[in-house]
Amino acid sequence: MQKILMIEDDLELAEILTEYLEQFEFEVITEDDPFKAVSILKLEPFDLVILDLTLPGMDGLEVCEAIRERQDIPIIISSARSDVTDKIKALELGADDYLPKPYDPRELEARIHSVLRRYEAKSEEKAESKSDFKCDKSTMTISYKGRNIDLTNAEFGILSYMISKQGLVVSREDLIHNVNAINEDSSNKSIDVMVGRIRNKLGDKSLIESVRGVGYKLLK
Missing domain, CATH: 3.40.50.2300 (Response regulator)
Structure with a gap:
């Protein structure tokens, strides 16, 4: 909100x-x-x-x-x-x-x-200029250090939102309200499962930090 x-x-x-x-x-x-x-x-x-x-x-x-x-x-x-x-x-x-x-x-x-x-x-442009992540919403593709990441629509929405807020804590509620591919009735557990899949696809699980009781933070 x-x-x-x-x-x-x-x-x-x-x-x-x-x-x-x-x-x-x-x-x-x-x-x-x-x-x-x-x-x-x-x-x-x-x-x-x-x-x-x-x-x-x-x-x-x-x-x-x-x-x-x-x-x-x-x-x-x-x-x-x-x-x-x-x-x-x-x-x-x-x-x-x-x-x-x-x-x-x-x-x-x-x-x-x-x-x-x-x-x-504007904030996304600033974040991406300093980031190893590159997000192209027109083609729904995200790369990390030049390597394209194979993502579902929901995973793309989650990771692209995290990139726009890189370095900041993102709550599960933020993701539900701002990612169109996520159903508003989705549970915290289903969000956690999707984030877990994104971590695996990135190849470095430490990139997304869990913030207990709140959500996640994509590290810079």
């Missing part, structure tokens, strides 16, 4: 958007205090920020700048301010998209997925 921080002082709107986005397996945390929101981002991992510009005590453009100085995280501006100067400034400061209010929640959901896809592709 991907985690979103919504920095928005209109709590009624935030509640409506939260209820809508939760249908798409997003966890949404709302904060109306911009200073506290910036602090939360330093302490907790989030996948995306939805940022209003008109906030108490600190302008949203300042919040955008403060976030971008510290983190490479997707930022979508959600604002009723219609001045094109604000939009240009926000994009110059590092915002990834600008959605003027009012808007249909369906458009926000579509833009969230679009921005997250771009970031995922």
Whole structure:
């Protein structure tokens, strides 16, 4: 489940958007205090920020700048301010998209997925440039140190997701929700069996580390 921080002082709107986005397996945390929101981002991992510009005590453009100085995280501006100067400034400061209010929640959901896809592709490129793994999703092939690995569709999905998160812990739930070839009713045991097969095919079982009670980590 991907985690979103919504920095928005209109709590009624935030509640409506939260209820809508939760249908798409997003966890949404709302904060109306911009200073506290910036602090939360330093302490907790989030996948995306939805940022209003008109906030108490600190302008949203300042919040955008403060976030971008510290983190490479997707930022979508959600604002009723219609001045094109604000939009240009926000994009110059590092915002990834600008959605003027009012808007249909369906458009926000579509833009969230679009921005997250771009970031995922960018992170995969960075990971692969430093990795012995090469993943080609167009042909569904993965190689390790130049050797192609013979994988089933589910095994390809698991290993390609692990490559995109290389060096990070991946839970079994992450795999179930992010690998299309895995049935949502799959048990932890069936996931473990598939990971075991991938280890054997890689020829080096130490490449995938088990993290007790959580999941797995593909080592760098």
